[in-house]
Each structure stands twice: as structure tokens, then as C-alpha cells.
Amino acid sequence: MVFEPKTVMVMLASSVFGLFVGAVPGLTATMATALLVPVTFFMPPIMAIAAIVTATAMAIFSGDIPGCLLRMPGTPASAAYTDEAYAMTRKGQAETALGAGLVFSAIGGLFGTAVLILSAPTLADFALRFSSFEYFWLVLLGLSCAIVITAEQPLKGTVSLLIGLLIACVGLGNPAGFPRFTFGNVELLGGIGLIPLMIGMFAISEILRFAVDTNPPLKVVDQPIGNVFKGMWALTKKYPVQILRGSALGTLVGALPGAGADIAAWMSYAVSKKMSKEPEKFGTGHVEGIVESGSANNSALAGAWIPALVFGIPGDSITAIVIGVLYMKNINPGPTLFTQNPQNIYAVYLLFIVANLIMIPLGWWCIKVSKGILRVPRNILMPVILLFCVVGAFAINNTAFDISVMLVAGVVGYFLEENGFPVAPAILGVVLGGMLEENFVTSMIKSDGDLLAFFSRPLAAVLGTLTLAAWFLPPVIRRLRRLAGA
Amino acid sequence: MKVNDAIFGAVLLLLGIAVLVHVPSFPAIPGQKVGPAIFPGLVASALVVCAVILIVNGLRRRASQPWFEMSDWLHSRTHIIAFLVTIAGVVAYVLFAQAVGFLIIAPLVLIALFLAYGVRPRTAVVTAVLVSLVIHFAFYKLLRVPLPWGVLPPF
Numbered sequence: 021m022v023f024e025p026k027t028v029m030v031m032l033a034s035s036v037f038g039l040f041v042g043a044v045p046g047l048t049a050t051m052a053t054a055l056l057v058p059v060t061f062f063m064p065p066i067m068a069i070a071a072i073v074t075a076t077a078m079a080i081f082s083g084d085i086p087g088c089l090l091r092m093p094g095t096p097a098s099a100a101y102t103d104e105a106y107a108m109t110r111k112g113q114a115e116t117a118l119g120a121g122l123v124f125s126a127i128g129g130l131f132g133t134a135v136l137i138l139s140a141p142t143l144a145d146f147a148l149r150f151s152s153f154e155y156f157w158l159v160l161l162g163l164s165c166a167i168v169i170t171a172e173q174p175l176k177g178t179v180s181l182l183i184g185l186l187i188a189c190v191g192l193g194n195p196a197g198f199p200r201f202t203f204g205n206v207e208l209l210g211g212i213g214l215i216p217l218m219i220g221m222f223a224i225s226e227i228l229r230f231a232v233d234t235n236p237p238l239k240v241v242d243q244p245i246g247n248v249f250k251g252m253w254a255l256t257k258k259y260p261v262q263i264l265r266g267s268a269l270g271t272l273v274g275a276l277p278g279a280g281a282d283i284a285a286w287m288s289y290a291v292s293k294k295m296s297k298e299p300e301k302f303g304t305g306h307v308e309g310i311v312e313s314g315s316a317n318n319s320a321l322a323g324a325w326i327p328a329l330v331f332g333i334p335g336d337s338i339t340a341i342v343i344g345v346l347y348m349k350n351i352n353p354g355p356t357l358f359t360q361n362p363q364n365i366y367a368v369y370l371l372f373i374v375a376n377l378i379m380i381p382l383g384w385w386c387i388k389v390s391k392g393i394l395r396v397p398r399n400i401l402m403p404v405i406l407l408f409c410v411v412g413a414f415a416i417n418n419t420a421f422d423i424s425v426m427l428v429a430g431v432v433g434y435f436l437e438e439n440g441f442p443v444a445p446a447i448l449g450v451v452l453g454g455m456l457e458e459n460f461v462t463s464m465i466k467s468d469g470d471l472l473a474f475f476s477r478p479l480a481a482v483l484g485t486l487t488l489a490a491w492f493l494p495p496v497i498r499r500l501r502r503l504a505g506a
Numbered sequence: 507m508k509v510n511d512a513i514f515g516a517v518l519l520l521l522g523i524a525v526l527v528h529v530p531s532f533p534a535i536p537g538q539k540v541g542p543a544i545f546p547g548l549v550a551s552a553l554v555v556c557a558v559i560l561i562v563n564g565l566r567r568r569a570s571q572p573w574f575e576m577s578d579w580l581h582s583r584t585h586i587i588a589f590l591v592t593i594a595g596v597v598a599y600v601l602f603a604q605a606v607g608f609l610i611i612a613p614l615v616l617i618a619l620f621l622a623y624g625v626r627p628r629t630a631v632v633t634a635v636l637v638s639l640v641i642h643f644a645f646y647k648l649l650r651v652p653l654p655w656g657v658l659p660p661f
Contacts (some may be wrong), residue, residue: 062649091536106587175559179518182553186525189546196535196542201528222595231580231588231623404637410599411641415651420600427596431627438577439508457545469539491583 027067031371034071035078035378039386040221043393044401046230047255049079049281054222057215057345058412062360062417065349066367069342073368076338077129077375079325080281081383084121085390088114097317099280100289100309107305119248120255120307121314122383124263125257128315129376131267132274132322136329137369143330152466155331156459157483160454162333164490166278166448174494175440175486185450185456186386187212194455195461206490207421212451214344216413216426221443222337223409224430230402248387255311262292262312274323278448280336281317288316322372329353331364332455337444340451508575519557525550539565584624591622605655608646612638 033319034056041052052075078358087102088109097122108117150158167177190201191211202208256263266288273284292312293302302309324335325342332353334340346353351364358365384392420457433443467473475481525546534541564571579585595615603611613634620630645651 043601059649083529142621175556175563179514179553179556179560182549182556183518185549185608186521186546186553189549194545196533198532198542199597200532200542228589228592229623231592232577232585234578234582234585357636365523397625399623399625400620400633403595403623406595406619407616407637409546411608411653414653415645418652423596423600427593431593435507435509436621439511439514441514460545461540464540464544465535465538477526 028072028155028316030063030067030301031070031074031374031378034075035375035382038075038078039082039382040393041075042094043386043390044396044398045086045090045094046226046398046402047405048095048222048226049083049097049254050341051223052079053338053341054215055408055412056216057218057341058415060345061149061215061348061416063333064370065351066364068345068349069368070371072345073340073371074375074378076321077261077318077379078259078382078386079373080321081122081125081379082316082386083388084125086394088117088121089390090394093476094253094335095282097285097320099282100285100313100317102202104303106307107303108307108310111305113305113307114249115246115309116251117310118245118387119252120310122248122380122387123252124311124314125318126376126379127263127385128267128270129318129322129379130373131264131315132271132319133369133372133376135271135319136322136326136372140326140330140365141358143326146356147330147355150355150479151477152459152462153477153480154483156456156463156474157480157487159459160334160457161483162277162331163328163448163452163456163485164487165276167445168494171259173440176439179444180436180441180443181445181449186449187217187446187451188453189457195458207419210417210449213413213416213425215416216241216422217429217450218341218344219409219413219446220426220429221433224403224426225437225443225477227402227406227409228430228434230398234360239463244348245387245390248384255307257310259308263310265291265295266312267319268313270319271326273316273322274320274335275326277333277335278444279320280324281320282340284320284323285313285317288313318376325368325372327370329357330355332452334448335446340444340447344451350395371404377483407504436482437454438487507577507580508571509573510564510568510573511627512561512568513573515557515560515562515564518553518560520552521559522554526554530641540541588622591618595619604654607658608642608653609638610656612641 022209036053037056038052041047042049051086055071056071060071063071079095080097083093083098084105085094087098088105089092091102091106091297093099093102103119105121108114125282163181167181189207192199192209192210194200199209207291269288269291270284273279274281274289289312291308293299296302296308298306320336321338324339326340327335328343332343334343343353351357351361410423413422414420415421437443463474475484511578529547529550530545532541532543579589595618599611616634616637617630620634621627644651646653
């Protein structure tokens with residue numbers, strides 16, 4: 021399935037797409053996925069996943085390129101080490117920075133894939149024993165983690181999540197089959213479309229941000245870039261621990277719902293600096309941090325698929341989108357995927373491996389043409405993307421209503437983010453709201469309204485306690501720290 | 507444009523209360539204690555709690571957080587126009603695409619956006635027409651999405 025000619029062509033095309041989107045600052049990997057969805061809507065499932073996997077793997081790497089050359093990260097995942105890479109460029113070592121980003125991204129990605137391949141079947145086996153109580157707590161725990169880990173202000177993250185959950189309540193899709201919040205509008209019977217919502221929140225809001233960006237346009241560092249692969253083997257021998265640590269941390273963080281490549285890269289850079297033998301060199305143009313966090317952000321991509329495939333709970337925004345796509349194609353993520361359609365799983369593994377391997381030649385080519393890419397004027401690019409979004413949003417259900425949803429989502433998303441409300445928890449809420457409600461109502465019906473039943477099964481009790489801990493421990497710890505300090 | 511948290515809190519409070527007022531009208535699942543009302547009800551209750559906290563925080567921080575804080579771009583006419591044209595472009599598409607057809611409305615919207623973003627007029631027109639044709643081809647012919655023809659004859 022993976023090596024069919026059409027799939028290979030799709031993979032190459034989406035690699036180029038991903039490389040391009042990642043390399044242009046202001047276009048993120050999540051946006052690339054959101055833009056791909058209307059196109060993959062018409063493809064068979066494996067081709068669709070192939071497109072998304074390759075595009076995102078490339079985009080996360082190519083975000084390093086403008087970071088290195090322009091000091092402006094192409095995607096948030098590269099922001100952690102942009103300053104370091106730019107410092108290296110100023111020392112004339114751009115090719116080492118870029119090469120490190122490329123090679124160790126591929127290695128990190130392969131490591132994450134290996135963990136995915138090894139752990140997913142075991143976890144799926146474990147997940148087969150889950151009933152509605154466990155799933156309820158797992159989804160709630162995942163959502164809580166997403167807020168606790170990522171949001172600067174957990175309160176605003178929670179609000180965003182609650183808004184997402186409310187949006188998920190619109191329509192017929194609930195255990196009672198009763199049309200909620202439709203106000204007589206036929207379009208709303210099916211609920212508020214996930215894809216127009218996403219395109220709005222991730223793409224339209226970026227375009228609006230660009231429209232009002234008062235910063236002057238970018239200027240490329242005019243310097244020849246030498247052979248990027250020179251010295252990479254030496255670096256591999258010099259920093260094996262960093263590579264391993266970065267990849268492991270990245271995979272773990274990626275597997276945590278809501279925390280994706282960008283968080284993985286920040287955490288990994290911080291860990292690298294702390295555990296380094298030469299911490300004073302960090303920030304002056306030292307490649308060690310790039311080696312470690314470069315592998316972290318790509319391994320996070322693979323790690324995010326672990327909970328996505330096994331439980332249907334997204335590990336990051338990209339997998340949130342993918343899960344939506346999978347449901348639409350009637351491939352329901354979860355342990356049954358492993359028992360009933362294992363060939364799909366093997367295809368996904370193979371796709372990840374291939375994507376990370378072709379990253380090396382394609383990434384090398386991208387570095388070579390990067391100066392050209394970075395010269396594409398963004399004021400021409402953005403309106404084109406806007407039209408693409410409009411048509412893409414229309415293409416899902418062929419109704420103009422979806423375009424309006426997209427626009428409203430974009431404007432609201434822009435204002436929310438301007439005021440510190442993260443948008444990712446809202447998307448998680450929309451994607452997981454249905455699953456959360458279904459498991460909640462099923463559990464309540466099973467237990468006949470008895471809330472204590474949610475802790476009756478041992479695994480459910482553990483998950484439930486963890487969730488409550490995630491809610492109540494952080495504020496308690498903060499209060500205790502304040503008391504201790506005072 | 508930044509807004510004091512209390513205002514967000516107030517809006518969200520209204521939203522939460524509106525939901526809580528609306529949900530009891532949902533019928534229950536026959537024979538069960540829980541129905542379609544319970545989940546939105548719980549979410550809305552949580553939203554109300556968070557909204558109240560937001561209002562309290564916003565009022566407490568009134569010194570450092572003004573009611574409305576104008577961002578840089580609100581002082582620049584070009585940027586305000588760019589922002590409004592972006593939104594207006596999508597609205598125009600929604601309103602007129604069916605009537606006039608994709609191949610007319612798309613280049614018009616693109617030209618408006620290009621000019622608002624500072625692209626030179628000649629480049630704007632040429633690129634707008636080219637891009638519209640390419641996107642039409644990709645979505646209509648390749649993906650079979652029924653983009654409206656409007657006043658033009660189909661080809």
C-alpha cells in the first residue's frame with residue numbers, strides 16, 4: 021500500500037509542500053496539516069495519512085532553515101534553538117547548524133517511530149481492557165494534561181477547552197440523538213464542522229496576524245552555505261547521549277496529549293543546557309543544543325501518534341487533526357484498529373520510516389533552494405493561502421456555511437490568542453468532546469447515576485485519581501511554595 | 507487589541523448562563539436519569555465558574571490591564587485596511603460566489619487583498635488571475651469539487 025506509485029507521488033508532493041510551508045515563517049506545520057485536509061479528504065486513507073505524515077515531518081525540519089538564516093523560526097518547534105543557530109551562522113558555521121538540524125531530525129524521527137512500533141501493540145492490548153469508565157478518565161486526563169503542561173495561564177486554557185467542548189455539543193451527534201443548539205438551522209444538525217473550524221483557527225488567524233504585522237519584512241543573510249553533511253558523523257560520535265536523550269524526551273513529550281514538537285524542543289534545549297559539560301557555550305553558537313532539541317522535535321511527531329492510534333487521543337494539534345480525518349474515513353483510532361485492520365498500522369509505521377529517511381535528501385535539496393523560498397513575498401503568498409482556505413473549507417461539505425464557520429473561527433481565534441487564550445485546547449475539546457460525552461453518559465447509564473462507580477474499577481480509580489491530581493495539585497503546590505517562601 | 511480579562515469573563519458568563527437556561531428544555535433519554543442535557547450543563551457550569559474567576563482577576567488587575575488596550579496596528583491605516591479587507595474578502599466570496607461564479611469572484615477578491623497588502627497593481631492582477639485558474643483546475647477538475655460557475659458557461 022505504501023509503495024504504490026500514486027502514494028509515492030503523493031508523498032513526494034506533500035514533502036515538497038511540507039518543506040515549503042515549514043520554511044516560510046508564519047506558516048506552521050499545524051497549518052500545513054489543516055491546509056492538506058481538504059485535499060486528503062478525497063484520497064484513500066493510507067494515502068491521506070502518507071500525505072500528512074510526510075508533510076509534517078518535513079515542515080518540522082525545514083522550520084530550522086529560516087531560523088538559522090533569518091533568526092526567525094519557520095515553525096514554533098524550531099523557536100527553541102533559533103538564536104543558537106543564528107549565532108552559528110554569524111560565525112560562518114551555517115552549514116553545520118543546518119546539517120545538524122537535518123540529520124538529527126531524521127534520527128530523532130526514526131527513534132520516535134521505533135518507540136511507536138514497539139510500544140503501540142502492547143498499549144493496544146492493554147487498552148482492550150478499557151471500558152467506558154477508563155476511557156472517560158483517560159480522555160479527561162489527557163485534556164487536563166494538555167492544559168496543565170502547555171498553557172501559561174491554566175485558567176485561560178481551561179476556558180478555551182470548555183468552549184471547544186460546548187462547540188462539540190452542537191448537533192445530532194450525542195447519545196440521545198437529540199438535535200442540540202441547532203436553532204432550526206439545517207446546517208447545524210451535523211454539528212459545527214471540525215475542518216472549517218481548524219482551518220479558521222490555525223490558518224485564517226495566522227493570515228490576520230500577518231495582515232496586521234507591523235514589523236518590517238525579512239532580509240536573508242547573504243552567505244554561501246557549504247556542504248551540510250560535513251562533520252555530521254563526528255557530531256554523532258561526540259554527542260550520542262544528547263541524541264538519545266533528546267529523542268527519548270521528545271517521544272515522551274509528544275506522547276503526552278496536547279504537548280507537541282514545540283514544547284518538546286523547548287524542554288529538550290533546557291535539559292541539554294543543564295546537563296551539558298559546556299553550558300557556558302550555549303547561546304554563542306554551540307551545536308550541542310541543536311543536536312539534542314533537533315532530534316526532540318521530530319521524535320515528538322512520532323510520539324504523538326502513540327496515544328492517537330492506541331486510544332484515539334491526540335498527542336498534539338497535528339494528530340488532533342489526523343484523528344478527525346481518520347474518523348471521517350471510518351478508520352476509528354483505538355485498540356480495534358490493531359485487531360481489525362492491522363495492515364493500516366503497519367502502513368503507518370512504514371510511512372514514518374520512509375518519511376524520516378527521505379527527509380535527508382529532500383531536506384538537503386530544500387537547504388540548497390532555501391534562499392529562493394525565503395524570497396517569496398509573503399504579501400502575495402498569504403492571499404493565495406486565504407483563497408485556498410476558502411475553497412478548502414467549502415470542499416468538505418460543498419456549503420458556503422462552512423466558509424462562514426471558518427471565518428468566524430479565524431477572527432475569534434485571533435482575538436482569543438491576542439488575549440492569552442490558547443487555541444489548541446479548543447480544538448482538542450472539539451475533537452474529543454464527543455468521545456468524552458459518550459463515555460460519560462454510557463458510564464452513568466451503566467452505573468444508574470452512581471458517581472462513585474467511576475472509581476469502582478481499579479484502573480479507572482487510578483486514572484481518576486491522576487486526573488484529580490492534575491487539577492488540584494498544581495494550585496496547591498503553588499500555594500504551598502508561596503507560603504514557604506513568605 | 508487586548509481586552510481586560512473581566513470583559514471576557516462577562517461575555518463567557520453570559521454564554522454559560524444562556525446554555526444553562528436552554529438545556530433543561532432537552533428531553534431526557536427514556537428511562538434514564540441522564541440525557542442530552544447533562545454534558546452541556548456540566549460544561550456550562552464549569553464555564554460559569556471560570557468566567558467568575560476571570561472577572562475577579564480582571565477587576566483585580568485593572569491597574570496593569572486597561573479595559574481596552576490598542577495594539578500597534580490600530581494606529582496604522584494600512585494595517586486596519588488590510589485586516590478589514592481580509593475579512594471582507596471572505597464575506598464577499600460567501601455572498602457572491604454562487605451568483606457570479608468562482609472564476610469571477612476569486613480574482614476580484616485576490617486583487618483586493620493583494621492591493622491591501624501592498625502588492626504592485628500589475629503583479630496583483632496577473633497573479634490573481636493565474637492563481638484563480640490554478641486553484642479552479644486543482645479543485646474542480648482534479649478533486650471534483652463543484653465550484654460555482656455563476657454567470658460563466660461551464661468549460
